[in-house]
Amino acid sequence: MTGITLVKTARSAEIAARVEAFVRNVVVPYERDPRRDAHGPTDELVAELRAKAREAGVLTPHILPDGSHLTQLETAAVLKRAGLSPLGPVAVNVAAPDEGNMYLLGAIGTPPQKDRFLAPLVAGKARSAFFMTEPAADNGAGSDPSMLQTTAIRDGDDWVINGRKAFITGADGASVGIVMARTGLPDAVKSTMFLFDLPNPAVRIERVLDTIDSSMPGGHSIVRIDGLRVPAGQVLGEVDEGFRYAQVRLSPARLSHCMRWHGAATRAQEIAVSYACRRKAFGKLLIDHEGVGFMLADNQIDLQQADLMIDWCAAVLDSGSLGTLESSMAKSAVSEALFRVADRCVQVMGGTGVSGDTVVEQIFRELRAFRIYDGPTEVHKWSIAKRIKRAHMDAEQGDRS
Structure with a gap:
C-alpha cells in the first residue's frame, strides 16, 4: 500500500516517556520477585504492579480518559516502551490477550456490553x-x-x-x-x-x-x-459474522505483539552491549572482537528495520485498512528479526546469557514462542504468497482482456 504518512504526536511521545520511566524504575526491580509460577506472574503480583501503575497514571495508557483509543502509530510508541520488561505490559495493562480484547470490545461492543465487560478490563481490575x-x-x-x-x-x-x-x-x-x-x-x-x-x-x-x-x-x-x-x-x-470480526481483532493484535516484543529485544540488546563493553577476553573488550561487535551491529540493524516495519503497518491500519496483508508481513518479518536479536544477545553473553542472572534468557524464550503465536511465520508467508499469485493472475487476465 502506498501513500501512507507516519504521524506521531506530542501526546504519544509524552505518554511513552512516562511509561518508559515507570517500567525502567518501578517494574524492572520486580523481575526477580518470586511471586510467579511456571506459567507467569501470579494475580497477587499483577494486582500490586497495576496498583502502582494506577498511582503513576500509566495504567491502560493507550485508552484515554474519554474512552477514545490512541491511533495505532501512537500505540506503537507506547507499547514499545511497555515491553522493555516482560512484566511491563502486564503492569500497565497492555498485555495480550487483554489489549486485543479491549480493542475488539471497543470497536463492536454494545453500550451495555462495554459497561459490563470492557470497563473492568480498562480499569485493570479483570483479566x-x-x-x-x-x-x-x-x-x-x-x-x-x-x-x-x-x-x-x-x-x-x-x-x-x-x-x-x-x-x-x-x-x-x-x-x-x-x-x-x-x-x-x-x-x-x-x-x-x-x-x-x-x-x-x-x-x-x-x-x-x-x-x-x-x-x-x-x-x-x-x-x-x-x-x-x-x-x-x-x-x-x-x-x-465472527470470521469478519476476527480480522478486526487479529491485525492490530499481531502488530501489538510486535510492538511489545520490540521493547523486550531492545532491552536484551542494552544488556548485551553493557556486558560486551565491560567483559574482557584475549586482551581486549568483547565488543572490540569483530565476531562480537558485528553481532551487536546486526542487532541494531534488525531493531531499526523492525521499528520501521511496525510503524509502517500501524500507519496502514490508521488509514482505515484492515491491513491483513501488511500485518502478516510485519508479524513475519518482525518476529524473525527480534528472535535473531535475542539469539545473538545470548551468544554474546555466553554462559551468562543462558542463565537466569539477567532477563535476556527469558526474553529469548518469549521471542521463540512469538514466532508461533498469532500465526506461525510459515502461515503468514503462505498467505502473502497467495496474494502474490492472485495479483499476478489478475494482471495477466487484465493484459489478455
Missing part, C-alpha cells in the same frame, strides 16, 4: 481470554479458522455452546471470556462471537500447558466447554 484456537487432536481450528469445531446452537433466546479450545491465554483466572463458535449450522460454516462471565461451571480447564514462555498470567490452557448458555444480548457483533 480476559479469547477462545478461538482448538486442539489438533480434535482436528480443530488453529491458523485455519474455517476448521472451527466448537458449536453454538440457538435455544429460545439463548445460545448453547459446546466444544474444546486450546492454548487459551489467561483462561485460568480470567473474568471475561470471548468465544468463537460455529453457527449457521448445518448448511454453512459460519461463526459468531459470544461474551460470557468467568468462572463458569460450563467452562472447565482441563490443564494448563507447560510452554516455553512464562510472562502471561494464567498461562495457556486446554479448555472444555460443555453446555455454556449465553443470552442473545451477549452476542458480540452480529450473528454469523
Whole structure:
C-alpha cells in the first residue's frame, strides 16, 4: 500500500516517556520477585504492579480518559516502551490477550456490553481470554479458522455452546471470556462471537500447558466447554459474522505483539552491549572482537528495520485498512528479526546469557514462542504468497482482456 504518512504526536511521545520511566524504575526491580509460577506472574503480583501503575497514571495508557483509543502509530510508541520488561505490559495493562480484547470490545461492543465487560478490563481490575484456537487432536481450528469445531446452537433466546479450545491465554483466572463458535449450522460454516462471565461451571480447564514462555498470567490452557448458555444480548457483533470480526481483532493484535516484543529485544540488546563493553577476553573488550561487535551491529540493524516495519503497518491500519496483508508481513518479518536479536544477545553473553542472572534468557524464550503465536511465520508467508499469485493472475487476465 502506498501513500501512507507516519504521524506521531506530542501526546504519544509524552505518554511513552512516562511509561518508559515507570517500567525502567518501578517494574524492572520486580523481575526477580518470586511471586510467579511456571506459567507467569501470579494475580497477587499483577494486582500490586497495576496498583502502582494506577498511582503513576500509566495504567491502560493507550485508552484515554474519554474512552477514545490512541491511533495505532501512537500505540506503537507506547507499547514499545511497555515491553522493555516482560512484566511491563502486564503492569500497565497492555498485555495480550487483554489489549486485543479491549480493542475488539471497543470497536463492536454494545453500550451495555462495554459497561459490563470492557470497563473492568480498562480499569485493570479483570483479566480476559479469547477462545478461538482448538486442539489438533480434535482436528480443530488453529491458523485455519474455517476448521472451527466448537458449536453454538440457538435455544429460545439463548445460545448453547459446546466444544474444546486450546492454548487459551489467561483462561485460568480470567473474568471475561470471548468465544468463537460455529453457527449457521448445518448448511454453512459460519461463526459468531459470544461474551460470557468467568468462572463458569460450563467452562472447565482441563490443564494448563507447560510452554516455553512464562510472562502471561494464567498461562495457556486446554479448555472444555460443555453446555455454556449465553443470552442473545451477549452476542458480540452480529450473528454469523465472527470470521469478519476476527480480522478486526487479529491485525492490530499481531502488530501489538510486535510492538511489545520490540521493547523486550531492545532491552536484551542494552544488556548485551553493557556486558560486551565491560567483559574482557584475549586482551581486549568483547565488543572490540569483530565476531562480537558485528553481532551487536546486526542487532541494531534488525531493531531499526523492525521499528520501521511496525510503524509502517500501524500507519496502514490508521488509514482505515484492515491491513491483513501488511500485518502478516510485519508479524513475519518482525518476529524473525527480534528472535535473531535475542539469539545473538545470548551468544554474546555466553554462559551468562543462558542463565537466569539477567532477563535476556527469558526474553529469548518469549521471542521463540512469538514466532508461533498469532500465526506461525510459515502461515503468514503462505498467505502473502497467495496474494502474490492472485495479483499476478489478475494482471495477466487484465493484459489478455
